[in-house]
Amino acid sequence: VQLVESGGGLVQPGGSLRLSCAASGFTFSNYYMSWVRQAPGKGLEWVSEINNGGDDSYYSDSVKGRFTISSDNDKNTVYLQMNSLKPEDTAVYYCAASTYSGAYQMRNAEAYDYWGRGTQVTVSS
Numbered sequence: 001v002q003l004v005e006s007g008g009g010l011v012q013p014g015g016s017l018r019l020s021c022a023a024s025g026f027t028f029s030n031y032y033m034s035w036v037r038q039a040p041g042k043g044l045e046w047v048s049e050i051n052n053g054g055d056d057s058y059y060s061d062s063v064k065g066r067f068t069i070s071s072d073n074d075k076n077t078v079y080l081q082m083n084s085l086k087p088e089d090t091a092v093y094y095c096a097a098s099t100y101s102g103a104y105q106m107r108n109a110e111a112y113d114y115w116g117r118g119t120q121v122t123v124s125s
Contacts, residue, residue, distance in 0.1 A: 001025035001114050003095050008119030011085055015123070019080040021095030021116055028076040032098050034112070035069065035080045037091035045091070049104035050078060058104055085123045092118040
């Protein structure tokens with residue numbers, strides 16, 4: 001089983017990045033996929049989730065209107081389009097997979113079956 005994030009990097013405030021998370025080793029279409037971030041010295045923050053059908057999604061208030069989550073079941077990949085980036089978006093971004101529909105609302109790492117290793121996003125001028 002693998003979740004491999006990519007697409008992070010250094011971007012100026014107001015810029016955009018698109019993160020990808022490629023899944024393998026499990027039936028991607030059965031899982032709810034979340035993006036979770038951790039800023040330096042802080043705890044985990046649940047950013048967004050997309051359901052297993054790819055037709056429903058949730059966002060934290062801090063990213064609503066700026067970030068968009070999507071998934072491609074043919075490619076076993078979930079994406080996070082991040083626009084209007086702010087310095088406070090600087091964090092390591094992880095993708096995580098769960099068969100439990102309430103995992104995102106629980107905001108509990110133990111509710112997830114699989115985690116990626118993360119990709120660094122730095123927003124700075």
